[in-house]
Amino acid sequence: MPSGPSTDNPAFLEETTVQPLDATRRGEATREIDAFLRSRIVGQDAAVDAVLELYQVFLVGMSPQDRPVGNLLFLGPTGSGKTYVIEVLAEALFGNPHAFIKVDCAEFQEHHEIAKLIGSPPGYIGHMHTQPILTQEALTRWHTEKLKLTLLLFDEVEKASESLWQLMLGILDKASLTLGDNTHVDLSQCLIFLTSNLGASEMSRLAEGGLGFAIQAPIEDAHLDDKIKRTATEAARKKFSPEFMNRLDKVVVFNTLRPDQLEHILELELAKVQRRIEGAVGQNHFKFRCTPEIKQWLLREGTDPKYGARHLKRVIEKNIVYGLANLVATGQVKAGDCVSISIKADGGLTFVKIAAAAGAESAAA
Amino acid sequence: MKNILVVDDNEMLCRLACDILRTEGYRAVPASNAAEALRALEEEEFDLLVTDSQMPGMSGLELARAARDRNPHFPVIVMTAFEPVDCEHVTLWLPKQYLFPNLLEKIRYCLTGAEQESETTHR
Numbered sequence: 001m002p003s004g005p006s007t008d009n010p011a012f013l014e015e016t017t018v019q020p021l022d023a024t025r026r027g028e029a030t031r032e033i034d035a036f037l038r039s040r041i042v043g044q045d046a047a048v049d050a051v052l053e054l055y056q057v058f059l060v061g062m063s064p065q066d067r068p069v070g071n072l073l074f075l076g077p078t079g080s081g082k083t084y085v086i087e088v089l090a091e092a093l094f095g096n097p098h099a100f101i102k103v104d105c106a107e108f109q110e111h112h113e114i115a116k117l118i119g120s121p122p123g124y125i126g127h128m129h130t131q132p133i134l135t136q137e138a139l140t141r142w143h144t145e146k147l148k149l150t151l152l153l154f155d156e157v158e159k160a161s162e163s164l165w166q167l168m169l170g171i172l173d174k175a176s177l178t179l180g181d182n183t184h185v186d187l188s189q190c191l192i193f194l195t196s197n198l199g200a201s202e203m204s205r206l207a208e209g210g211l212g213f214a215i216q217a218p219i220e221d222a223h224l225d226d227k228i229k230r231t232a233t234e235a236a237r238k239k240f241s242p243e244f245m246n247r248l249d250k251v252v253v254f255n256t257l258r259p260d261q262l263e264h265i266l267e268l269e270l271a272k273v274q275r276r277i278e279g280a281v282g283q284n285h286f287k288f289r290c291t292p293e294i295k296q297w298l299l300r301e302g303t304d305p306k307y308g309a310r311h312l313k314r315v316i317e318k319n320i321v322y323g324l325a326n327l328v329a330t331g332q333v334k335a336g337d338c339v340s341i342s343i344k345a346d347g348g349l350t351f352v353k354i355a356a357a358a359g360a361e362s363a364a365a
Numbered sequence: 366m367k368n369i370l371v372v373d374d375n376e377m378l379c380r381l382a383c384d385i386l387r388t389e390g391y392r393a394v395p396a397s398n399a400a401e402a403l404r405a406l407e408e409e410e411f412d413l414l415v416t417d418s419q420m421p422g423m424s425g426l427e428l429a430r431a432a433r434d435r436n437p438h439f440p441v442i443v444m445t446a447f448e449p450v451d452c453e454h455v456t457l458w459l460p461k462q463y464l465f466p467n468l469l470e471k472i473r474y475c476l477t478g479a480e481q482e483s484e485t486t487h488r
Contacts, residue, residue, distance in 0.1 A: 118433065281377040282385040306472065324463035327383060328378045329461040330446065 030056045035083075036092040040268060047074060047085045047167045050250045054191060059147060068175045069149065071247055073157075075232040076254025077200035079308020085150040086153050086193050090142075093149065099142040100151035103133065104161040119180035119293045123337075134177055136185050143189075150190045157194045157237055168194075182304070199235025203228045204256060229253045254278035262303055264296055269316055277324070284335035288324060291342040294349065323351055368409065368474055370418040372402040372428065372446070380413070382468070387429040389469055399423030403431060411439075413475055414472045415468070429454040440475040444469070 024137045026034065031050055054063075054070035063069045074082040087097040108114060119132035132138075139150045152167060154160070171177055205230055232253040238247060245251075257265070270290060277312040278285045290298070298319070302312030320341060327333040339356045369391050371380040376397055383393035396402040398420055405411070414432050418425040429441040435452040440450070440456045443449070449458035456472050 275380065276384055280380040282380075284377055286377075318466065319386075321385060325378070325381050325465050327464065328375070328381055329444070329464045331375075 004165050004200045026052065028057055029059055033089075033092045035184045037138055038090055040091075042086055042264045044081055044085060047082075047252045049255065050252050051085070051191075053090055054249065055149075057217070058110050063188075065190060066175055068152075068172065068187055069189060070249045071192045073236065073248050073251045074193060074195045074254060075198060075202055075236055075251060077256065077308060078197050079304070079310035080254040080256065081309070082195040082254055083153070083155065086151060090151055091364065093151075094142045094144070096142070099132065099140060100153055102153045102155055105154055105156050105158075105164060108164045109159060109291050111161055111163050113161065114167065115180065116138065116169070117164070118177065132179050134187075135179065135183075139185065139187065139190065144261055151185075151193070152187070152190045153193045153195065155195050156197070158196045158198050165241075169243060172244070178201060179299070184286060195240075196236065199232040202231045202235065203253075206231060225255065225307070228255070244324045257309070262299055262309060263295070265309055266299055266302070266312065269312060270295075273316060273321055276321075280318070281335075286324075286328075286333050286335060286337040286339065288320070288339040288341060290320070291340065292342045294341050297343050297347075319349060323349060327351060366390065366391045366430070368394070369413045369415060370394050370402055370411045371394060371479045372396045372399065372414070372420070374398055374417060374420045382464075385465065385469075386472070389474070391457070397424070399428040399431075402428055406432060406435065411440065413440045413472060415442045415444065415472070418443050418447070418449075421422055426450075426454065435476065438485055442471050442475060 033055060034052055036050070037051070038045075041048055050072055054072070057063055058069045066267045070233055074085070076082055081337035083102075086163050090099040093099070103117065108117065117133050138149070139152075142150065157168070167177070171187055175186065175190065177185040177187060179185060205226065206272040215321065233251055236251065236334065274287065277288075298312070298315055302321075304311055310351065323341070324339065327339065333339055333353065340354050342350050342352070344350055369386055369430055371386070371393055371438055372375055372395075373382070376395075376396055376422060379395045379397060384397045386393035386488075389415050394405055394411070397407055399416075399422060402414070402416065406414075414429065420428075423431075425443050425445075428445060429452065431462040432439050432441060441454060443452075443455045444456045444459050444461050446461045449460075456475055456484050459467055
């Protein structure tokens with residue numbers, strides 16, 4: 001009988017060196033993505049953590065076989081950044097915020113509309129003419145040598161038709177799909193996101209008596225986050241079948257954002273405009289800065305109790321970017337200038353050019 | 366995705382305008398002079414030309430004429446810092462001091478008009 005080392009052998013234990021391990025530490029590649037996501041996503045740490053956990057498992061090749069890399073359900077009010085998280089992830093992974101496939105479930109409310117997704121079966125009108133959205137080519141479009149991962153988003157899942165539900169159940173469970181022409185599509189390298197704003201009104205009532213993230217003082221409650229999560233998860237359980245909920249790796253509830261977080265988002269958006277100017281015009285760029293008053297005005301105009309921060313980008317585009325572009329068009333701003341933007345008492349915006357030396361200091365500040 | 370050629374010798378404006386058009390969902394290609402624009406028109410299909418009126422060498426109006434010689438229905442928007450002049454080759458004029466958001470409105474108008482005209486022709 002062979003005699004090997006045994007754990008109940010006291011001599012063996014004496015010889016063994018016990019080294020504590022840290023199972024929470026992430027690899028370097030994941031840490032880079034982590035830093036990128038957290039520098040751009042404000043107030044949604046749970047969503048970032050959920051994404052990173054699945055990404056880390058994928059990177060080391062330990063994702064389950066014959067299943068998608070992960071199935072995540074994002075719940076939260078409109079404008080809380082559910083789709084934005086996926087855009088930032090796409091930018092971090094592939095350098096392009098649009099490097100993901102989006103299936104807008106509201107477009108598939110009728111039974112027959114499923115043909116847009118998988119193509120018409122042979123014999124039906126439109127066969128060979130309806131280009132399916134979910135082909136193997138479409139899934140691998142953004143793959144690189146190093147990263148063979150696809151981000152797939154089913155937006156507003158609560159609006160999906162019964163046929164789309166059945167299709168999604170198959171995808172979430174077996175990572176496979178059969179197209180109208182009988183072609184098999186493998187989705188085992190997909191990280192699947194599903195978004196829904198179910199329970200948004202109840203969540204907002206809990207948080208601050210309004211929808212989305214209104215800028216009122218939040219109710220002081222140590223368990224508020226837990227209550228909001230419970231409310232959202234309950235709303236999802238009522239609407240979605242147990243088969244569906246069981247196929248999810250994680251349900252993430254997006255927080256309603258506090259005023260300081262909204263201010264942080266505004267700063268990020270303004271920094272993005274400066275980067276856009278630099279990216280668009282290269283070395284010959286100019287700088288701009290906004291006074292605290294205009295920042296408060298942008299927050300008031302760009303955040304809405306019903307639609308959250310959805311309008312913030314649009315308000316910045318219309319008031320800041322268009323204004324700067326008009327100054328460039330009329331030769332009032334040139335390379336190296338610094339423009340200060342403030343607001344007048346009557347609500348109109350003023351653009352002032354700061355002298356070159358002072359401008360450089362202000363921009364640096 | 367609609368393809369727009371933007372021509373202006375003010376490189377900063379040209380690139381910034383392209384960037385704004387891209388955020389609006391268009392594909393925008395910059396050109397810093399008429400010769401570059403003509404090359405782009407040779408190589409690629411565009412849905413609309415947006416050009417500055419006064420440029421060194423070939424002017425925006427001459428470029429508009431050249432574009433219309435290739436396609437008589439080709440929509441052309443000319444941006445100008447001066448008084449617009451009557452020209453059959455220009456679909457719309459746009460004063461530069463009110464460039465945005467007017468340019469986006471005019472682009473939508475031109476592209477929708479072009480589509481309707483194309484539909485009418487096909488019928």
